[in-house]
Amino acid sequence: xxxxxxxxxxxxxxxxxxxxxxxxxxxxxxxxxxxxxxxxxxxxxxxxxxxxxxxxxxxxxxxxxxxxxxxxxxxxxxxxxxxxxxxxxxxxxxxxxxxxxxxxxxxxxxxxxxxxxxxxxxxxxxxxxxxxxxxxxxxxxxxxxxxxxxxxxxxxxxxxxxxxxxxxxxxxxxxxxxxxxxxxxxxxxxxxxxxxxxxxxxxxxxxxxxxxxxxxxxxxxxxxxxxxxxxxxxxxxxxxxxxxxxxxxxx
Amino acid sequence: xxxxxxxxxxxxxxxxxxxxxxxxxxxxxxxxxxxxxxxxxxxxxxxxxxxxxxxxxxxxxxxxxxxxxxxxxxxxxxxxxxxxxxxxxxxxxxxxxxxxxxxxxxxxxxxxxxxxxxxxxxxxxxxxxxxxxxxxxxxxxxxxxxxxxxxxxxxxxxxxxxxxxxxxxxxxxxxxxxxxxxxxxxxxxxxxxxxxxxxxxxxxxxxxxxxxxxxxxxxxxxxxxxxxxxxxxxxxxxxxxxxxxxxxxxxxxxxxxxxxxxxxxxxxxxxxxxxxxxxxxxxxxxxxxxxxxxxxxxxxxxxxxxxxxxxxxxxxxxxxxxxxxxxxxxxxxxxxxxxxxxxxxxxxxxxx
Ligand SMILES: Nc1ncnc2c1ncn2[C@@H]1O[C@H](COP(=O)(O)OP(=O)(O)OP(=O)(O)O)[C@@H](O)[C@H]1O
Ligand SMILES: [Mg+2]
Numbered sequence: 101x102x103x104x105x106x107x108x109x110x111x112x113x114x115x116x117x118x119x120x121x122x123x124x125x126x127x128x129x130x131x132x133x134x135x136x137x138x139x140x141x142x143x144x145x146x147x148x149x150x151x152x153x154x155x156x157x158x159x160x161x162x163x164x165x166x167x168x169x170x171x172x173x174x175x176x177x178x179x180x181x182x183x184x185x186x187x188x189x190x191x192x193x194x195x196x197x198x199x200x201x202x203x204x205x206x207x208x209x210x211x212x213x214x215x216x217x218x219x220x221x222x223x224x225x226x227x228x229x230x231x232x233x234x235x236x237x238x239x240x241x242x243x244x245x246x247x248x249x250x251x252x253x254x255x256x257x258x259x260x261x262x263x264x265x266x267x268x269x270x271x272x273x274x275x276x277x278x279x280x281x282x283x284x285x286x287x288x289x290x291x292x293x294x295x296x297x298x299x300x301x302x303x304x305x306x307x308x309x310x311x312x313x314x315x316x317x318x319x320x321x322x323x324x325x326x327x328x329x330x331x332x333x334x335x336x337x338x339x340x341x342x343x344x345x346x347x348x349x350x351x
Numbered sequence: 352x353x354x355x356x357x358x359x360x361x362x363x364x365x366x367x368x369x370x371x372x373x374x375x376x377x378x379x380x381x382x383x384x385x386x387x388x389x390x391x392x393x394x395x396x397x398x399x400x401x402x403x404x405x406x407x408x409x410x411x412x413x414x415x416x417x418x419x420x421x422x423x424x425x426x427x428x429x430x431x432x433x434x435x436x437x438x439x440x441x442x443x444x445x446x447x448x449x450x451x452x453x454x455x456x457x458x459x460x461x462x463x464x465x466x467x468x469x470x471x472x473x474x475x476x477x478x479x480x481x482x483x484x485x486x487x488x489x490x491x492x493x494x495x496x497x498x499x500x501x502x503x504x505x506x507x508x509x510x511x512x513x514x515x516x517x518x519x520x521x522x523x524x525x526x527x528x529x530x531x532x533x534x535x536x537x538x539x540x541x542x543x544x545x546x547x548x549x550x551x552x553x554x555x556x557x558x559x560x561x562x563x564x565x566x567x568x569x570x571x572x573x574x575x576x577x578x579x580x581x582x583x584x585x586x587x588x589x590x591x592x593x594x595x596x597x598x599x600x601x602x603x604x605x606x607x608x609x610x611x612x613x614x615x616x617x618x619x620x621x622x623x624x625x626x627x628x629x630x631x632x633x634x635x636x637x638x639x640x641x642x643x644x645x646x647x648x649x650x651x652x653x654x655x656x657x658x659x660x661x662x663x664x665x666x667x668x669x670x671x672x673x674x675x676x677x678x679x680x681x682x683x684x685x686x687x688x689x690x691x692x693x694x695x696x697x698x699x700x701x702x703x
Contacts, residue, residue, distance in 0.1 A: 150558075170558040171558050171563045174559060174561035175561050179560075182559075186553050186555060186556035188548065188556065188557075190548065190551070191545070191548060195548075198542065198545055199548075199557070200560040202542045202562065203562070205542055209538070213537050213538040222542075262560065263559075263560075266561050
């Protein structure tokens with residue numbers, strides 16, 4: 101599904117990500133963990149086209165997508181959430197999701213503005229889909245509320261369903277459990293497995309604390325100072341001395 | 352919207368039409384001019400608000416697009432005889448000398464020409480970082496003025512155009528103001544409109560949701576230019592004389608003032624702002640005239656009016672950072688809440 105080939109990202113003298121190689125198969129849930137500043141978010145940003153990697157190539161479904169524009173990447177089927185939540189602040193909950201449905205609606209500015217019959221049909225479908233998504237995270241009663249007035253945990257879930265509204269096949273989640281309590285985190289992990297099954301997704305998930313994702317990930321990659329220091333299944337990772345050292349050094 | 356509010360809105364609409372109709376019939380020519388100027392400023396403010404308030408792009412080129420619209424429509428509607436009279440220094444280019452099209456068609460072409468110029472400017476300028484856009488559009492507006500001044504056989508240069516057919520009657524300008532408002536409401540409430548607002552709120556998130564941010568910005572810029580062109584054309588057909596000096600930065604500034612005063616990102620705010628500013632501009636005209644107060648005499652302080660205006664803007668910005676309406680639209684619940692605040696009525700629950 102996704103493969104990166106020796107991807108490096110340098111900012112001036114700082115190498116945020118070096119020689120990054122991941123390979124993810126369809127329907128896997130893979131973790132990307134590492135201490136603060138390890139380069140996890142930067143790795144996401146190169147995959148989603150926010151940055152063009154300094155070196156290396158990125159392949160999605162066998163196609164070279166290195167350096168493609170972010171909206172193109174999304175169109176091809178990679179959606180993401182942000183570590184520092186980026187909801188549309190002057191829009192309500194439903195509108196936030198509806199923005200993301202536009203991509204698959206295939207209507208132009210003319211048909212949209214003049215509310216042509218074809219547009220109205222697609223708009224109705226989009227609203228139904230958005231409501232269905234909002235229902236899956238228990239937000240149907242808050243559709244008219246301002247998105248940023250929601251409690252933190254709900255904002256994170258709204259961001260996930262907003263990403264789902266683009267109908268992705270690969271979902272990248274940047275610390276989705278940040279700021280949640282243990283109970284909420286557990287529910288979230290169940291939810292992530294649930295959407296994987298329901299929407300036939302492949303998921304790459306960043307997490308700071310490896311315990312959180314142990315239960316859901318089949319494999320993990322561990323970054324430290326941009327370097328992939330370990331890779332394997334959860335029990336292998338837990339036993340890896342390099343990983344233990346990296347985490348002891350920081351936490 | 353519930354039934355009661357629907358009825359209120361319908362009544363407000365009828366009252367509005369009546370006021371315009373009665374004004375047109377009974378007011379003196381000076382007052383009718385203010386009435387009509389308000390409508391034109393509504394069109395201009397709405398078109399600028401689409402950029403500044405709804406797309407989050409700061410442009411200073413509005414006067415340039417107005418100039419394009421005004422010249423195109425004027426040249427397309429003047430009779431060949433009027434053209435010969437105007438172009439007495441340098442004759443008009445032959446292909447333009449005998450063209451004369453109906454007003455509505457001229458207006459449409461004026462808007463399309465402005466939109467096309469908008470595309471030419473927008474496509475490169477919108478690739479720049481947002482803060483450079485203001486500089487680029489400012490430069491463009493000046494270039495348009497220089498071009499118009501120097502393209503004598505096409506525009507009659509610095510002499511400008513006189514005796515433009517006076518087609519901008521009260522019903523025409525208010526009709527177009529209503530049309531512009533309706534167009535923008537429809538656009539902004541549509542799926543495409545949501546992507547415009549998404550770009551304003553967070554470009555990075557919008558891109559990640561598959562929104563082609565550059566494309567959306569260009570589209571918004573072109574639509575804004577179209578309506579600026581139409582507004583400029585209507586202005587020309589109202590005051591019947593145009594020249595390049597008219598379309599300067601001050602004109603853009605006045606429109607920006609309306610947008611900020613009324614509320615960035617509020618359609619009803621721009622409408623309200625346009626009426627307030629136009630009426631005040633004329634009502635305060637006496638400030639620039641010689642004054643004879645009891646204790647002292649002035650010989651007229653040209654520019655005092657603008658000082659008062661700038662002060663007004665400062666007060667609004669200081670006390671209501673987001674303009675009179677903020678980014679909200681007018682609603683009847685708002686009136687009810689306002690009445691509650693000043694103690695006339697119990698507060699209306701759940702208004703928005
Ligand atoms: N645009 C940028 N310009 C310069 N340096 C950057 C940029 N983006 C990230 N960095 C640097 O790259 C390194 C990796 O940052 P990144 O955000 O990818 O880490 P992270 O693993 O996501 O950390 P965290 O757990 O804190 O989110 C950091 O040292 C950061 O300062
Ligand atoms: Mg990060």
